[in-house]
Amino acid sequence: AASDPDLVARAQAAKEALGSRVFVLGHHYQRDEVIQFADVTGDSFKLARDAAARPDAEFIVFCGVHFMAESADILTKPEQQVVLPDLAAGCSMADMARLTQVEAAWDAMAAAGVQQQVVPVTYMNSSADIKAFCGRNGGVVCTSSNAQTALEWAYEQQGPDTKVLFLPDQHLGRNTAVLQLGLSLDDCVVWDPHRPNGGLTEQQLRDARMILWKGHCSVHGRFSEDVVDDLRAADPDINILVHPECKHEVVLKADLIGSTEFIIQTIEAAPAGSSWAIGTELNLVKRLADSHPDKKIAFLDRNVCYCSTMNRIDLPHLVWALESLVDGVVVNRIEVDPETEKWALVALERMLSLPG
Ligand code: 13P
Numbered sequence: 001a002a003s004d005p006d007l008v009a010r011a012q013a014a015k016e017a018l019g020s021r022v023f024v025l026g027h028h029y030q031r032d033e034v035i036q037f038a039d040v041t042g043d044s045f046k047l048a049r050d051a052a053a054r055p056d057a058e059f060i061v062f063c064g065v066h067f068m069a070e071s072a073d074i075l076t077k078p079e080q081q082v083v084l085p086d087l088a089a090g091c092s093m094a095d096m097a098r099l100t101q102v103e104a105a106w107d108a109m110a111a112a113g114v115q116q117q118v119v120p121v122t123y124m125n126s127s128a129d130i131k132a133f134c135g136r137n138g139g140v141v142c143t144s145s146n147a148q149t150a151l152e153w154a155y156e157q158q159g160p161d162t163k164v165l166f167l168p169d170q171h172l173g174r175n176t177a178v179l180q181l182g183l184s185l186d187d188c189v190v191w192d193p194h195r196p197n198g199g200l201t202e203q204q205l206r207d208a209r210m211i212l213w214k215g216h217c218s219v220h221g222r223f224s225e226d227v228v229d230d231l232r233a234a235d236p237d238i239n240i241l242v243h244p245e246c247k248h249e250v251v252l253k254a255d256l257i258g259s260t261e262f263i264i265q266t267i268e269a270a271p272a273g274s275s276w277a278i279g280t281e282l283n284l285v286k287r288l289a290d291s292h293p294d295k296k297i298a299f300l301d302r303n304v305c306y307c308s309t310m311n312r313i314d315l316p317h318l319v320w321a322l323e324s325l326v327d328g329v330v331v332n333r334i335e336v337d338p339e340t341e342k343w344a345l346v347a348l349e350r351m352l353s354l355p356g
């Protein structure tokens with residue numbers, strides 16, 4: 001839908017008034033009406049790096065979700081202020097791992113006599129205190145674009161007996177471990193924070209190589225093998241391109257798997273006339289379809305599925321945040337406390353220094 005012209009004019013005017021004092025970051029799942037005002041767009045990894053690229057900007061307006069804004073605050077200078085235009089833009093997957101739950105799991109690993117061997121790895125989609133837990137305990141952060149490298153690094157940390165605790169997305173953890181590191185499904189166990197001892201015996205913890213936290217993305221969890229089969233039956237030449245947050249069964253049936261940035265680069269490089277079904281959030285798939293009319297681009301689901309929290313950032317909220325800054329008021333500032341920031345930065349910097 002076309003954006004409200006009055007709001008577009010107000011957003012433009014506010015950005016012009018702020019000039020180089022403001023830097024607007026936009027994740028690829030953001031609405032078109034918001035993405036048009038982003039100074040840079042990217043996947044989680046690129047945005048984490050880009051956040052630090054404008055140390056002169058007083059304000060970083062983050063059009064994305066809460067954990068991304070927290071990471072931007074951690075990676076920028078203390079005097080730079082990070083703004084999330086709607087505080088309700090959380091991530092249900094990130095909420096599935098709470099620090100107290102993770103600490104209970106950690107204690108259970110000590111009781112089973114394996115904690116020394118466990119390296120915690122958290123997906124970027126987690127709260128700052130989970131990242132800090134990883135920093136404090138010899139672990140690392142990863143994103144969907146570097147999960148393989150991060151896991152390879154982790155498995156080198158404690159010799160051949162290393163185990164990884166992967167938080168909070170079981171699918172990214174399993175897909176990367178099995179498809180890219182060559183572990184078997186039997187090497188992986190799932191820790192359910194809502195069951196005593198994670199629903200695992202001490203022997204299962206001792207035998208496992210990969211302990212997957214029982215978290216998932218409800219948006220990517222909707223893609224199914226059936227739809228892949230139907231699309232292939234209807235068009236044998238179709239290419240199935242999915243995000244690694246999809247279930248393992250779906251990823252096994254896909255042709256290509258990768259982060260949002262990878263998905264965009266793949267479609268940009270695809271030949272005219274090629275046909276694609278994409279399993280990721282709908283704002284991005286629609287934008288790709290609109291900007292590549294010479295390619296057949298479909299959504300890998302029969303229903304509409306946006307990420308409702310990414311969609312919380314709309315043009316009215318962006319205009320309100322920018323106009324408030326023009327008026328000298330910083331609304332919705334995201335500020336991580338110094339102790340959490342210190343250790344989360346350790347885990348984030350380990351990720352940023354990985355090769356590749
Ligand atoms: P990317 O890192 O691929 O941009 O993914 C972020 C995300 O939230 C996917 O659900």
Ligand code: SF4
Pocket residue numbers: 065090091092093094125217218219220245281307308309310
């Ligand atoms: Fe979180 Fe899923 Fe939305 Fe990404 S798409 S922000 S993982 S709920």
